Amino acid sequence: MFTLAKKQQIGNYTITFPVKEGDYAETYRVKDSAGKNRFLKLINCAKLHRTQFDADGNVLEVEIAKQLDHPNIVKYRDSGETIINGRKFAYIVFDYISGETTSQFLAREGECSVYDAKTIVLGVLNGLKFLHSLHEPVIHNEITLQNVMVDVSSGATIPKIIDFGYARYLSQGSTAFNKNGLSPFYLAPEALNGVFSVKSDIFSAGAV
Template identity: 30%
Template sequence: MFFAFLVILCGKRKKPQKVQNPVSTTTTTTTTELFSTITANNSASFDPTLQISMTKLRRATKNFSSDFIIGGGRFGLIYKAQLSNGVTVAIKRLDPDAFKGSQEFWAEMVTLGMLHHPNIVKILGYCMTDSNKLLIYEFIQNGSLDQWLHLQEEEKPDVTTLSWGTRIQIVRGVANGLSFLHGLDKPIAHQDIKSSNVLLDSNFQAHISDFGLARRIDASTSYASSQSQSTGTMGYSYKPPEYKDGLTVPTLEADVYSLGS
């Protein structure tokens, strides 16, 4: 019954929102032109009110001090920092030695740079040098759903666990975000839906994050669809049966299965 409820939620697709072009700090050209000019020692903001540079990011994190680390992903660390204008952001610093980290950088930057939805984490910009690849996101206050689901009252007795009403709100938010992705003219499969990739804001609204494995379903020349093979988190058990039977291409159904699991 619970899985059927999730499928119904995903089936109620909203009309896809118009995709907006990101704004560069150095150009007002189209999205395609912006991404085609990205090279090493380059940075840009998708928010015209922010000025992003490696110097500013190093200053905000005290040269990426471990004191600012709030998490980590498959290919790097995540830092919390306050920029000079007072805006708090999350900075994903990808491992420079990881080839797949470079692939994730491009996939996530291009995908999120062109998507705008209340249940999808917002990317604010990027910064790239010869040795660093940084992605800058809005800071989501309450961390990941995974942290809350595994919260032990004896460890944090002053923190209230998630109520059923809040859990339903979170599930609905993730379903709405997936419905948006799947309902685009060129649908996007996230490919790694799990509790640690769902971030919760101050009102416990869900924001889908980590688009490093996201792929468009149809053949495309975009960076986001350059790799068609279905992957996912190593060791993650909630993969649909067809993947175990040898399917190697991303599907929208796999996202729904992961949500239901």
């Protein structure tokens, strides 16, 4: 059951339609005040694991999203907090990606050409290089076929990394890692023991 209904307002955004419902968050296609399509993630703060907050009590995913500015990563636009029916929610607004997940792309195409495979993997590695090279390096922790979108709006195939729900700062150490809900098919062996690093993201890119 989605929290927000069509045409409902949240901040400066109007809900167009719901997209996906998860354990602690919901995603929506929305329009901004200029009528542009955007993508909004609504996070139920009460359902977050303690490791999903930073040292100051802010939602970690929101704080990480604010730093995302790279052609191979979904672009952050806005964020905020709101109270709905007495419950606190955080929301993040991203550019709307006109395309599909790599998983959907593969299902539709039936097979992946060497050219497409190279384009997608290079894009993912470039996006990861940006994250890992930040002043405070960020580890994505959930690089999968579902979390790489293929943007086709420009006529070219541009892969973009999405969903930073499991992302962590490298400096947080392994205690700040909740692996519940992660796909074992993409996880580096050490990540199964709660240890994450730059290398564990590269392993996941290899699995992709």
